[in-house]
Structures are given as C-alpha cells and as structure tokens.
Amino acid sequence: MHIVQMRGIVKRFGDLIANDHVDFELESGEIHALLGENGAGKTTLMRILYGLYHADEGNILVNDQPVAIHTPKDAIAAGIGMVTQHFTLVPTLTVAENLALGEKGSLTLDIKQVERSVAEASKRFGIPVKPDVLVRHLSVGERQRVEILKALYRNAQVLILDEPTAVLVPQEVDVLFEALKRLQYSGLSVIFISHKLHEVMDLCNRITVLRDGKAVGTVHKNDTSTKQLATMMVGRESFGVTRQEQRVQGEVLVTIKNMCAEDKKGLPALRNINLEVHAGEILGIAGVSGNGQAELSAILCGMQKPSSGQIMVEGQDLTGAEADVICATGIGRIPEDRHANLVGELSVAENLVLDHLQDYVKNGILERNKIQQQAGKLIKDFQIKAKPRDRLRTLSGGNMQKVMLARTLSREPRVVIVSQPTRGLDVGATDYVRSQLLEQRKRGAAVLMISEDLDEIIALSDRIAVIYEGEIVGIIPNSEATPEKLGLMMSGSNIEKRKQEKKRVQV
C-alpha cells in the first residue's frame, strides 16, 4: 500500500525547473532513499511534501486520498514530519519546551507534564533525549534526535530526513540507523536523503534517483549496486581519485607550535598542538567530530584566537591574527560552515569575489563587468548550478560549498586550510573537489585538511595527524594508515594506554 504518492510534481523558480513532473511513491513501512546530484531537486520535492513550498503542478495523495498541503501544519495533520538540513529548534528553550511549541491546547503550559510525556515518548520510540536540558547545550547529533522525536511526538507516520548523516560522526550514524530500523519495524515510513551510496544501500529498501529535476527511476535495493546508482545519478560509473605517491618534499610553509585554545564555554579545546605542513603535501587531520577540529579550523581562518602558542605561515607570525589579516596573506580557507561564512543575500558573483575585492576595484569603484565575467568563468569551471546574479541563499547546499571552493582555489593559494571539504557534496562533486585538492598539492601548495571522513583522509593525505580531545595523539605517513589503525587512534586508545602506563610507573 502507498502511504504517500506525489504525482506530476512541477516546481519552478523563475525560469529554473527544480522539479519537472516528478512522480514519487512511498510504500507504507519502507525506508526510501532519494538520491541525486547537488541541485537535482531533492530538497525542493521534500519541502513541497512538507508544505514549505507549493508545487506549481501535480498533486499529493496520502493513503490514496488527495490532500492539500499548504503549510507544515497541514503536513503534520496528514502524518508527515520532516527534519530539514538546517535545524529549526529554539536554542534557548529546553527540549520539552521545543516539543511543546506549536502544539495546540490550552494557553497554560504544564511543563512538568510535557517533560513527563516527552520522556515517555523518548522511551517508547527508543530515541534517548533529556527533556529538561537547553537545546543550546546539545551536540549536533543530539539536536537531530530531538528533531526526530519532535516529528514522532506529533504522530508522524512518514518521516523525511534531509541529509541527516552529513552532520553525524560514524558512531552516531550507526545509532541513527538502528533507531530508524526499529521505527520502521513498528510501522514508520521514512524518506532518506543522502549522498553516501553505501549508507543508502545499508539502510534503504527502495531508491528513487532524481536528475536535473526529473525522476529517472526507482529501484529495489536488492536489484542494484552502488555503481548502477552512480550511473543513474550522473551518467558515469566509476568514482574515486588517485593520489600520486611521489612528490617533491617542499619546505615547511605552516608551523603550529604549542598551540592551546578554549571552546565557547571556556573549556580547553586544543592542547599543545604542534604541526608542520610542507609545500606539496596534504596533511590530514583525522578525528571524531568535537575533538577540537572546529577550534583548529576557526583559529587558522582568523575567526578565533588561540590562548597560547604560535602560528607561522611562510615565515610570517600569524598568531592570533584577525580574519582580514589572514585573508590579505592569501591563505586559502574553506571552512566547515558555509552558511555562516558566505553572505546569503548577496549574489553568487559578489560572493565569489568578496574576499579579494581589491582585484575588482578601480579607484574604489567596482568593476562590475569583470566581476560578472569572473563569476561566469568560475561557475563553468566548478560546475556550479547557478547564474551569477542569483542570490546565494537560493543555491542548493552542495552548490554553496562549490562557491566557497571556487572562490578559494581559483586564486591558487600557497597554503590551503580546508575543513570537511566534501560534506554534503554528491559523488561527482566529491570527486571533483578531491581532485582539485590533489591539484593544489601538485602545484606545490601546503594543504591542511580536516575531515571526519576516514576514506577521504586516507585517499588524499600524505601524512595523517589524529586529534583526540584537543591533542594530536599521533602523526603517521599514509603508507602506514589503515582504517582500523586510525580508528583506534581516534578513539584515544593509545593515549589511554600511555596514561595507564604512567600510572603504573608512579605506583
């Protein structure tokens, strides 16, 4: 039986067709993946189902009954819940208060009672959350659990998850998948968007592929392979980049000495970091999210100050330098959070030149033609799905990331600081970005790459430094790196061992 049917959905943004007569069917009790390149229209289709956008054509049936979904309220009433790419929780409220928001009922709110029922729901659905903590104090993974529980708490029969695993560490992904499989067993239907094909194969029953706004087909997991899915998505089969082993060992371009830093709450986040990055190498920083990577990246980008230590780049002391100083040195920076670090209300073209405006200004006046031309060129080179004049915020998640990459790499920086380079990118774009990073290395740039994706770390890095609780617990050459070994280091096992040995010696 079909719990949801979307028929002939068309959605236009100006002259762009984001969804072009898409048919989509969700069976009751299945986990159904939506796959497609960046900008293929996955998010748009789901926003239509959840009442955030309205289709220009087409209709939606829930349990074979036509329904009119104009707002998320209508969707919730029809038993549809959605966890969007960007969370919608109110950080200053508690978990229970967030879940009570938007509930109808009496004007007064018995928060104790809500907390009890949230705790009860948490147990019933097997999604552990603490009802009385402030959302602000939760990690990304925990916030996501709250979002999911919020949907279930409102009796969702259909749960839409838009790239839920992009923000999770592998362990959290496992927890999420277990919970989803359990919920599926008790009758929930799930629509799951991801760019990671192995996740899709692991979790889902059926897979629908979108391409350029059209649904190109729906396949059963058992009848397909990651290769076939990739072909359906982008029209070619094999993926992966190869790193040339030999390289010239260049001089040291980046030196970080005894650097310490605190996190937003004032707790130590980085302890005595010592790193060197050479010209022509990629130094990978591996680690489970939340072990100091965010602070490391923020400091190197000039968005945060270290509490002690020294940073030297090409002989220049950049310890505690502000973003504008770092930017002026021409260091290439690709941060993890592109939403915060681009300007959504400005155009794509403006964003593409914003960090080196001096090249596009004569006597203080913008050279607008030159800016448009540069934008046209980068859009082509980096295959960004956008027009120069589009507002940046209308781009799909992956295309925003490409804008950041294009802006940075097009200037051929000598030093590149990059964090989670392929998060949220489709397979094709992932390949493209990785090959671009290797290109930088070949050019002789020093690349410091922070990533939580072990495959990516191993595929690209010449040396791998593992970070655990704010410390570099080991640096190994690529030739010695295996996922198992890195995994052990990332879980801090060798550090714990060392600590125990120390204790024994003391006793």
Add this chain to the structure above:
Amino acid sequence: MSKFRIERAPAPMWVRPLIPFIAIPVTFLLTSALVLAAGANPLEAYYHFLISPLSNSYSAIEVLVKSTPLLLTGAAVAFAFNAGYWNIGAEGQLYAGAIMATFIGITLNNVSPFVGIPAMIVGGFVAGMLWALVPALLKVKLNIDEVVTTLLLNSVVLFVTSFLLNGAWRDPISMWPQSPEIDPGTVFIKLIPRTRLHLGFLLALVVIVIEWFVLTRTSFGLKMRAIGYSREGARFAGIKVNRTMLTVALVSGGIAGLAGAGEVAGIHFHLIDALSDGLGYSGIVIATLGGLNPFGVGLAALFVGLIDTGAQSVSRALGVPVYLGDVVQSTLLLVTLSLFLLNNYRIRKVEA
C-alpha cells in the same frame, strides 16, 4: 467551484517597489474613520492631504521645503541600516548639526557666502559625526547596543539645546529662548526667489545620488551591505567589520547633521527648541518606507513631506487637528510594513 487560498510564496520582484503605492489607498481607507470622527468628510480631507498641496506652485514648493530635512534624515538612517547599524539617533545628530551651524553663523561676522555657506555645510556634517561618534565607538569597541545609546543621546542633545537657549545664546533683545540670528553670509541661498526653498534641497538630492552610487557601485558599499546581511560572512571574507561600521555610523551622523544645518541656515536663521520636532524619527519611517534604497528614500521623503504639508491644509480648511497628519504617517508605515510581510504570500485560485 473554485476557491481562493493564501499560500506562502514570495511575490515577483517587481511587486516590491509598488508596495508603498498600494499602501496609500489602504491607509486612507483605514484612517477615514478618524477623519469622520473629527467631523470632516474623508474625501474632502484627502483632497486636501494629497491634491491641494500640489494644486498651486507656492504650496507645491512648500512640499519640497518640508521634504528637505526628511530627505537627509531618511538618507542618513538608510545608510546606516544598510550596514546593519541601527542608528536611531538621527534626531540628536540633526540637533548637533544645527547647534554647530548656529555657532558658526553667530560667530562669523559679515562673511562672504563663499566662505559662510561651505562652513555651515562642513560644520553641520562634522557635528553630526561627532554626535554619532560615542555610540559608534561603544558599539565597535565594547559591543554595546547602538539602538539604546543613539536613542539616549537624542534626549541629551535637547537638554544641551535648552541649556544654550536659556543661557549663553538667549536672544538679548527679545529674551525669547532662541539664539541670535546667524550672519547673512551664512544663510543658504534660495533656489527659487521669494520662496523658502533653499540650497539644502539641492544638497539633499546630491547626497541621495552619492549614497546610491556608494551603495551599489563602490567596494565600500558592497562591503557595508555584506556586513548588513551577515556580519560573520563579511568578517570571514576579510572585511574589516568594525572599521567599516564605524565609518558608516559617522557618515550617517554627518548626513543627519546636514539636515540640522539646513534647517538653521535655510529656514529659521536661528536655533530654536522645536527646530526638528521628530524629523530624525521620521527619517526612520522614511528609510523603511523606501526599502533602504536611496531613491526609494527620496520618494518616501517627498511623500511624507506632502502629507505634512497636506495636514496643515486639511486643518486650515476643515478644522481638524494637525496631528491627523502624524496619524496618517504612522498608519502608512504600519500598512507598508504589513504589505512587505504579505509580499511573502500570494493568493491562488484552487479548484475544489
């Protein structure tokens, strides 16, 4: 059968500039009850509000006179708002400009207009900048909310004005709380003889054009807009957020200061307590009505100037209170803001 339904979807881009014009009839419908209550015929009232000021050249010019300070305070506020600096202090900065202009005007003696007029303009601008300096520094150095500080300084400047007018500057002849007259060489020249339209109007138009150019064509303008939209994104892109914001705040204060200098040098020729009576606050309304776009601000200022002139003609002709003009102006703001909000929805016919 078909029904209509409202749904969330942004209206096409070209609708935005039309909104203020749609707002006008709506506002008049809403306020006609008040006009009736005041014992007048709404149609007649709106004739006086909108048409009669334009029906003869004298009062049409008076509309431009009334618009002159509004153009400047509107431009001042819009400039700051574009960079996300919420300058609520145009009123105070206007008075600061007026005080400085008065000081220059009564200090100089028998000066040539070629010296006197530029001195008034520069003096007004600098004084407005100085009055904006402290909140701006507090904002960039200590991150103290500029909304509060700029607003507080508005009351302070009124005390300063009172203090001067009841002390050092009290007119020695009439003993009124008003300053002595400024030197004729510092008086703004008339654009049209035998009217009150003075150089300040031209100055305001020039300011509007320059502001538009800076905002849309210069790298400084792009940087300040980037800051206004996303401070973090701008900072990441290497824009010196604090320095840019400081410059914007000072220039905004300077433009408001020009308005004050213009009122002294072009209209009153001396300082009085009630010099402005809310011109700075109207600037906020105008900047908002104009969608923070300098040309939009220009139109909005002319329109508010029209209503202000109209309010007097209504009250003269029909005997309703002048405050009706204020009510119409406030209602217009509310209606426009609501329409900007409704702009995110559209009405759609659905087959049932």
